[in-house]
Amino acid sequence: MTTPPIQWYPGHIAKAEKALKEQLKLVDVVLEVRDTRIPLATHHPQVQEWLGNKARVLVLNRVDAILPQAQQAWERWFRQQGEQPYFTNAQAGKGVAAVAKAAQQTGVELNQRRVSRGMLPRPVRAVVIGFPNVGKSALINRLLNRRVVESAARAGVTRQLRWVRISEQLELLDAPGIIPIKLNNQLAAFKLAICDDIGDAAYDNQRVAIALINLLQQLGETAADFLPHNPLYTRYELDAVTMTAEDYLHALAEKRHKGDVERTARQLLTDFRKGALGAIALEVPPNA
Numbered sequence: 001m002t003t004p005p006i007q008w009y010p011g012h013i014a015k016a017e018k019a020l021k022e023q024l025k026l027v028d029v030v031l032e033v034r035d036t037r038i039p040l041a042t043h044h045p046q047v048q049e050w051l052g053n054k055a056r057v058l059v060l061n062r063v064d065a066i067l068p069q070a071q072q073a074w075e076r077w078f079r080q081q082g083e084q085p086y087f088t089n090a091q092a093g094k095g096v097a098a099v100a101k102a103a104q105q106t107g108v109e110l111n112q113r114r115v116s117r118g119m120l121p122r123p124v125r126a127v128v129i130g131f132p133n134v135g136k137s138a139l140i141n142r143l144l145n146r147r148v149v150e151s152a153a154r155a156g157v158t159r160q161l162r163w164v165r166i167s168e169q170l171e172l173l174d175a176p177g178i179i180p181i182k183l184n185n186q187l188a189a190f191k192l193a194i195c196d197d198i199g200d201a202a203y204d205n206q207r208v209a210i211a212l213i214n215l216l217q218q219l220g221e222t223a224a225d226f227l228p229h230n231p232l233y234t235r236y237e238l239d240a241v242t243m244t245a246e247d248y249l250h251a252l253a254e255k256r257h258k259g260d261v262e263r264t265a266r267q268l269l270t271d272f273r274k275g276a277l278g279a280i281a282l283e284v285p286p287n288a
């Protein structure tokens with residue numbers, strides 16, 4: 001039997017789900033962070049059920065990693081779904097003030113209810129949740145306006161709990177809630193691995209790199225507005241249009257790394273992740 005391209009550790013997932021539910025019990029509002037390159041693959045279908053009737057602010061982070069026209073298309077699509085997305089670049093602090101304002105706004109309603117029941121008003125309590133590596137700690141640090149939460153390129157580094165005061169109206173759990181990855185969609189899993197949003201799963205670099213080439217080929221044909229023109233050719237001076245994704249990876253290995261396919265796969269993934277292939281949305285809104 002061949003090894004599956006991506007493997008999870010079920011024990012870790014169960015533990016993450018339990019920890020997340022504990023955090024959710026403590027708060028009034030949830031800031032759900034997704035990766036703007038893959039807003040659907042970084043959505044867990046059970047989030048709504050876990051939240052019950054708690055308020056939610058939808059944050060699409062890494063807005064710098066997609067083109068403005070892709071952002072506009074997603075904005076339209078989410079609005080059609082009845083959602084207001086807040087686009088952020090948490091690394092640079094862009095869009096973060098609007099997220100804080102939206103969270104505080106939910107506190108106004110909370111306190112109207114409290115006051116009508118004869119209770120004292122209090123700050124709204126919030127937690128940031130999301131898949132591994134989507135930028136949760138970076139967002140918390142920007143909300144706090146100082147660097148207290150470890151924010152690292154490595155996936156799965158955040159843990160532990162404390163309340164921090166953001167303003168008179170808003171308190172935040174300083175440890176984000178990590179949403180365990182959903183397991184049942186192979187293409188979504190490849191996208192998570194490509195974007196490094198997959199936590200402590202183990203994956204096969206070459207198959208993930210091939211999935212990336214495949215996606216770029218498909219998007220080039222079907223959603224040219226969502227990515228720069230021919231990003232692979234621009235970066236490597238080798239055209240992927242006439243080849244299968246697998247052949248392309250091998251040809252690129254010959255051209256750049258003396259036939260070392262593994263090294264080429266890693267390099268390709270690193271280039272994509274750090275934006276060296278350009279601003280690329282790997283997902284297109286359904287029916288766009």
Ligand SMILES: Nc1nc2c(ncn2[C@@H]2O[C@H](COP(=O)(O)OP(=O)(O)OP(=O)(O)O)[C@@H](O)[C@H]2O)c(=O)[nH]1
Nearest residue numbers: 062089090133134135136137138152155156157158
């Ligand atoms: N380009 C870009 N990089 C970002 C953005 N937000 C976060 N990053 C970077 O992405 C990496 C991961 O960010 P974190 O804030 O550690 O992500 P996290 O969701 O807390 O990760 P875990 O703790 O692994 O769950 C870091 O290197 C950040 O600097 C963004 O909006 N744009």
